[in-house]
Amino acid sequence: MPPYEDQPTMQLRALGSDPAATGLGPHRRPGRPRPYGRHQPKAAPQLPEEYLTVDAGDREPGGDEGAAPRLAARQAFRRFWPLTRGDRRWLVLICACVIAAALAETAAILLFSDLTDNALRQGSLSAFWVPAAQWLAVAVLGAGVGYMGNSLAVWTAERFVLRLRARVFTQVQDLPPHFFQRHRQGDLVERLTGDVEAIEQMVVSGVVSTVSAVFSAVFFSVAAFRLRWDLALVTFVLAPLFWLAARRFSGRISSVARDERVADGAITSVVEESLGNVVLTQAYHRKDAEERRLDREARAWLRASVAGARMSELYEQLVEVIETLCVLAVIGLGSWEISQDRMTIGRLLAFAAFLGYLYPPIRNLGQLGLTLTAATAGAERLAEILDAEPAVSDPPPGAAMAPWRVHGTVEFDGVGFRYPGGDRRTLAGVSFTARPGEFVLITGASGAGKSTVSKLLTRFYDPAEGFVRLDGVPLYAMPLGFLRTHVTLLPQETLILHDTIRENIACGRPGVTEHEIVRAARDAAAHDFIAALPEGYDTRIDPHTARLSGGQLQRVAIARAMLRDAPVLVLDEPTTGLDALAARRVVRPLRRLMSGRTTIMITHDLNLAPDADRILVLDHGRVVETGTHHELLALGGAYARLHGALGGPPDGPLTDTGPQPTLRLGPM
Template identity: 50%
Template sequence: MTSTGTDASPEKTLTLFRRFWPLMRPDRWRLVGAVLLLLVATACELAGVWVFGRITDDVLTTGVLGALVPLAVFWLGAAALGGLAHFVGDWLSAAAAERFVARLRNHTFGHVVRLSPGTVDRMEHGDLVARLTDDVEEVEEIVGSGPVQAVSAALSVLAFAVAALILRWELALLTFAAAPLLWFAARRFSRRIGAVAQDERETNGEVVAVVEESVSAVALVQAYNREELVSGRAAAAGGRWARLRIAQARTSGAYGPLVSVVETVCVLAIVGVGAWEIGAGRLSLGGLLTFAGFVSYLYPPVQSLGQLALGLAAARAAGARITELLDTAPEVTNRPGALRPDVVRGELELRSVGYRYPGAGRPALEDLSVRVPAGRTVVVVGASGAGKSTLTRLLLRFVDPESGQLLLDGVDLRDYSLDALRNYVTLLPQETTILHGTVRENIAFGRPDATDADIVAAATAADADLFIRALSDGYDTVLGDRGRFLSGGQRQRIAIARALLRNSPVLVLDEPTTGLDTDAVRRLLGPLRRLMAGRTTVLITHDLRLATEADHVVVLAGGQVAEQGAPADLHRTDNGHYRALLHRWSVAVAAPSR
């Protein structure tokens, strides 16, 4: 997945703000409250500077200590109020920011899980994780903390600038002369940060992808003695990321010292001109210190605005990556007025179905016609690449056919709503998936309202109850890391219990015995029969032992129906496709025992 380039223009920031603002809208009053409270804190700082000048002229210069008490009380009260306002304002801003991040992450993740499996498989999973974590947090600055910081800093600059103008407008104008230099520097630095930030975000995704892939394949890495290779890949990606982070830090770090130098020059100019004014009797020492205080409070928010421009450059890069992900359209969607019938019989029919994968040279399926009466079982067999797995994707509407129709009870699958269709059709995928959670939660995954009795009944029918009870915490045992401490057969029986509990009228079994030894397959046959009983079943397999469970067998070759019929009839056919597959399968099964 290649991200779009980033644009450092204000128009790009505004476009991203409009895109993501709806997710911040529920917390807009928190942001307003944060701004107002930060303005109160600014007013208290302004009052504190003014009081310090009064103390200098009315107490320190005259030696009249009686005037100190009311001024000190006022100053202390202003400091306490300002500190409280600053604390609550920061808290409100942080609360709004974190709530937005949670919403955006949920919104983006919700979009990803609705994309077709093939679309998600084409993405680098590590990069996808980086977008859902780091990039989501960066985007918040565009609609949350960034606007709060910008408004409060701008109003703070305005307040102290007006105060300085009222006190001594000549000195104020001298101070403001540095503003164009600071604005120009912020623009230049933000452009550089933006250019580096896009590469840094992409490289961060690459680092996560390399680490995720290497950790998930650690057994293969060690078995092939490729530790140095994968370590080198991770080190290379990490080195590129580190160099970009250093470049970011160098550019961001140079801006602060530049502002400090400009600020120092201005303060020295103020002191020099102020001394001249004091000597001429036009300004008191307290007035000079007050003015210097206003200026000292003026430059931090100016610097903050510059740093905000740099931060927004990185946020724009992250926003572009999130936007690209959200703009990835699902391959299948609901038609207007999609059907949601309460009951379906389960009759399946494929009429001249054809499908070609994007960029493929030939169709995966072509002119495929098969009928499965309700409650019957059809076994689909064929060599690798014959189109069996494509059929699974079509039956679940992970993709739609390019030609022909798939019908359920005489209705085109595209006329059903996706959630209703997937309630009618249960998939037992080739790769048995065990989720992080308890055994109970794994079995009830497809039916969250199931009772404990329902879960135990499904596990018993799947021949899983005994081994589950033997686990450390029985049904409450947490199965982490994809259930790697369970055997392949045990994982498959939990998956069968999960499918049994759904009780859907249509069942799609994709290579249910893959990776299991002969004894495990024999033990699995009973649970599979109970699962298929009374359901319309499409059983896709290389294991021709399962063909005896079928009412009808379909042999695929090159994406087309090469042969079909009752198992017994196909078995008696000389030199047919089914007999050829049966011969190759028999040789493959017998080979290990020689």
């Protein structure tokens, strides 16, 4: 008799999940202000009473998330089952195919017993043809439903993966900056790939496998009792041993699976971070340190992986022993029956062969529990993302104070803020107003809270106290899309899409013409260097490749902002990281971009200060000085000290063409 696993079987192998696996081990790898939208512009709205009376101090900066929550397999299943909505009729059809396949297999077993009893035992060829033809018909039928069920199951499972991944990805995109500071990128990548697939194993494939195993076990049991009730009874008395073995292993497997998912995330993170930092690695000759880092994570992964494989193998071998025990019990009882002349050896052989069909579904039921337990580790990691609250959200439908024609008055009114999880306030009582077209420069020591102002102004967070307003409307009272269409951020680190230069500029305003792209590039002093590239505007750029210099990338970003054409501009250290010459080349385009727009510039670079309508000096989250460059120098306080320490421009008119890398942002 061939080993059980090798025996012909028509049982649907639930897709994506090898029922013989415990679920451990690697998963499949895989111009001016324009109206908002089409609405007619209207005057800046009057705020309803509720926005004026809300005590903003009650608002908590959201988005704080804890560690991955612990979930029981049942909770994890319930949590992700709703994502099968829309495909449940297909699941029903798949289950029907699974049941039909189990029936066909049961019929095949009975026909096999028929053949051994009649054709083989009696040595009669005439007794062979009818059951043989029936067996063939049943096999063809089983193959048909097997093919249909498996194809449909792959399609349904992949649709589930698609839907779940899209859901998690959408959520990830709404999460606040600190979430990404606290989670390594590679680990998030792993959650969006490996963990998503692990959950599919639990939900779609899990349901199909369970239906398959349950129906096969029921049908085979009925057939077993029909063949020999006493032998069947012995078989079933010993069946709980499979369940006990699975139960014994489930706790250990759950913890090993969790370690394995975390190790998978860590190794992806190290590889990704190392590739992203390859210049630093080479420049500082950190090759050995990076290799050690990879080796450390790889060893942790190896330990988790080996522990997982060992656990799985131990379970498999234990089950083999239990199966052998069951077969020996049946043969023992059968031998006694034969000795009493109550049974023939042919019947006993037929029954023993039949056990080869009966045990896999019983054993699969136990293993399914383990697969679910292992997949729960992935569910916990995804639940952590799905449960993380975005720090900000759109106002409820009907309550939004938009659209209107934005003029660009920016107001900070008694703003206080503390980062989620932060131990102290980053901003306290910050108040200032920038009227349309004004240039306000915010400076201060490192860590004073300057960039935090830009994050509040572009609403990555809401203030815990006070209000940030645009044209008198608190930012939280307008849709995020409306706000970010009218307030353009040019962050410190130039944001580049992995695409062509054309697309990198065009993404400032979808639907722009080639002519508009080229005009923006010219205004940003980027056209000439782009045109000189062999592929011109079709050159693909990447933040990690050196095809364009920092200053050139910054000018591409300025061209994008030009197209965006927002009335408010937030510039976070626009010249930081650029050498003096590159910084000077950025000045003219910046002047064009700032012209006529409200500009909040966050910078250490005091070369830009004389042109500001107002300068705010931040210190430990508070505005300690306000005035023009000359007023503040005359004051001889914090600004004057910063100016002296940072080597700002002389107290006089500046030019962008002089021998010193001084920058002039005055009117063109």
